Amino acid sequence: MLCCLNPDCPNPLNPDGINYCQSCGTLLVPLLRGHYRVTNVLSDEGGFGKTYLAEDVDKLNERCVVKQLAPKVQGTWAIKKAIESFQQEAQRLQELGKHQQIPTLLAYFEEEHYLYLVQEFIDGQNLSRELQQRGTYGEIAIRKLLLNLLPVLQFIHEYGVIHRDIKPQNIMRRSPFSQPKFQKKKNLSSVLGTIEGELVLIDFGASKQLTETVKTKPGTTIGTRGYSPLEQMQDGEAHPASDLFSLGATCFHLMTGVSPAILWTENGYSWTIAWRQYLRSPISNGLGKVIDKLLKKEIRERYQSANEVLQDLSSHLSVPPPSSRASLLRRSLLIGTSILFLGLGGIWYMKDSPLLNPLAESPSSPLKTLNGHSNLVTAVAVSGTSKSVILASSSFDTTVKLWNLVTKTEIATLESYAGSVHSVAISPDGQIVASGNGDNTIKLWNPFTKKEIRTLYGHSSSVEVVTISPDSQILASGSFDGTIKLWELATGKEIATLKEHTSSVKSLAFTFDGETLASGSEDYTIKLWNLKSQQVIRSLTGHSEPVRSVAISPISPNLEFGGILASSSADDTIKLWNLSTGEEIYTFKGHRYSVNSLAFTSDGKILASGSSDNTIKLWDIKTKREIRTYKSLSKEVTSVVFSPDNKTLIGGSADGSVNIWQVKL
Structure with a gap:
């Protein structure tokens, strides 16, 4: 199949071998920029263009993602901001895509009056879809999510970038068998990701370079209601702590199945105080305190860095003696013990994870x-x-x-x-x-x-x-x-x-x-x-x-x-x-x-x-x-x-x- 690149086309899929779209009559582009064959629509960006699935014919038809900018917004300022945001996403991926949990930028160009951004295809699904399929997350899954994503946030914040739109839809889990083999494993958190499917942070279109603060034009906000903190929604400001609020709201959604956007519409930020009443599975007091601090309405009461969160999480884990770490690592790979490298030079030993390690006992099967x-x-x-x-x-x-x-x-x-x-x-x-x-x-x-x-x-x-x-x-x-x-x-x-x-x-x-x-x-x-x-x-x-x-x-x-x-x-x-x-x-x-x-x-x-x-x-x-x-x-x-x-x-x-x-x- 070949996909029509007219963003207004109602039925863009076409069979191979034809020159014009059967639905809208637009001339089809067999190879975008000479080597990207667009085969399907992944998502409609609601008036700003579309995101497509494509194949790079110069790389043995390796799959990639093509994002198209075709803004329909009115006004010079709005169009300018849309273009700036698109260029900014390309720039952020260029800077940050070296990290294996951030998509790699493959190309950025203009063709036929449209801007295109080509990035690495993440073979997997986002956490919103995963939530629908697997149900709510328990404590073990939430802890592993935090330990997997917090080093990524620390990485982008150290680069001076704030994501500003962290939510389940913008976190992908790779298929367990699609982990890039050419990339060097920097920590054992990545090894765990290979077992379960590594988490990848996507969609840097809303991200901003960090100075002391980041502000948008008065009267505008960037982010998602319910997931974005007060300072971002009310004043257009964004800090590292703003991303951490969004991460806390994401954890809440995954634990409860309740969308923070719905609660925000009904009650503003009051849900962040009584979030425990929505829990579908009990959690420890330690994790509860971490979520409490992530969801603080006032930014000064919130965690100020991802490292602070990691420190609080690790305080509930025990650290093996340095001399035993090598043997513990070898044992973990044999029996599935969960060892978490936090990407900060430390190795933390967590109690054997029942998600990874079959019990030593011989459990009886249910009748x-x-x-x-x-x-x-x-x-x-x-x-x-x-x-x-x-x-x-x-x-x-x-x-x-x-x-x-x-x-x-x-x-x-x-x-x-x-x-x-x-x-x-x-x-x-x-x-x-x-x-x-x-x-x-x-x-x-x-x-x-x-x-x-x-x-x-x-x-x-x-x-x-x-x-x-x-x-x-x-x-x-x-x-x-x-x-x-x-x-x-x-x-x-x-x-x-x-x-x-x-x-x-x-x-x-x-x-x-x-x-x-x-x-x-x-x-x-x-x-x-x-x-x-x-x-x-x-x-x-x-x-x-x-x-x-x-x-x-x-x-x-x-x-x-x-x-x-x-x-x-x-x-x-x-x-x-x-x-x-x-x-x-x-x-x-x-x-x-x-x-x-x-x-x-x-x-x-x-x-x-x-x-x-x-x-x-x-x-x-x-x-x-x-x-x-x-x-x-x-x-x-x-x-x-x-x-x-x-x-x-x-x-x-x-x-x-x-x-x-x-x-x-």
Whole structure:
């Protein structure tokens, strides 16, 4: 095929062997500037020209990208600025394209009254398309993205250039097998890029040479709303810190699937303060603090250089002794351990990445994988007997699904019409399903009729967790607003609001007698509540990052296993506490990343933990030892629960699947 270069042509593709475009009649150009054969349209630049795919016939038909400038804007100043911007992009690529994560400039010329820029073709896709295909990114992926891109930003800023339009569409990931072999690897971050597909920063059309500041003409802005910071949108100023805000907004979009442009249109920059409420997968406090500082509205409070961000990221990693680095590198290439060179002369060792390194254990394959959700599974819950067990799963796709755990088939889909569903619970008597929702509501459902019973209103922010008392009388809900509400399940009447936490409440658990409630929060604490007095009995501290889950062991005839509270955290640990005294009993360490969910067997002897390291681990409470590790098929484990007979373990995953394992204890 041959592409017509008339920017107004409605159907520019033509078969080989003809001289004039079949659609618009324009004379076709077989070879642009004598050796670029234009074969397809990649994108329309909205009144400024088009971007084409081409082949360089002088280089064995190697693919390249041809950008055409054909501005339709009105006014001499606007046309002049369009030409300046186009020339500037060529100049920036000429200066910066030596870096293997920036496209190389191949040619810049004028032909038939149009300006053309020819650059290296990046075989891959941009992160916006990747987000659509793979779903939201977890912490590991975001950390790797930052570690891959920050050295590139430091490079361009040291050259005195500010990109000014960083967003998912302007970050490409090379196909893993298209890495240029002729370029020397400057750091091991590039080696990792070869494994996963190296990230490339594209579209320098908006970039500016840095003096002390960069300003556009008053009344104009360059950048993208939502991704560009206040100083860039309001005053036309741009600094290195401006690119770092855009990088933070890009990370937010990839983690949540929510476009900052939409939030900016609705709420201005207020979303940057409460960005965590949109998260679809838990992250560590360390990464959260980095994103917080990237997204500071005031530029003086933001990171001032990419190196500063790298330093904060690396402070959460451990550095191997210099003498061991060579052997560590050799080992990493054999077993997939993630070693990150930051391009600054240092080598940082990160915990073994589950995305790259198969676990040393021999993980058991799931007995069954239930696919039906189109987004992250936020919670799973079970109720019933060995002959008839209902499994409920909630998801950010706005639904709750009910499954027959015996036959492993879907029973029904309950559509919340309340935004993302953050949590689900089934009453022990199996009569009611409750969901905590992103629109600040709780919905109650009849699992037999599949009909909504009622909606509960009261929280001022998203409901992060719901749980039901052992006697099926009380519903407890925890919210992003930091409060816990108690509800009469039969009537939906609010009983009380408990206010002691200073941040989002992420997990709740009743004691077996229903008299005490445990709550875990983003404020790093666990609180025990007397439900009669509605007062805090004690506050448990010990975790160094937000508490993700709490679980209470059932009272068993062997009291050694009774009265134990388990808590898990983004600090990668699980702690056991004496429920009566509040004394810390033991700390389990074995997961590599945030431990998101906990569940006891019905006899209280075994604890299951699900983590962002893609594993579920089983722990023996008596011996304090790890029993077994189950490897999730794809992404982070968000929630775990045992079947009533303890023979089945269920795990919800960030990829939307529910995995079922047969447990042999």
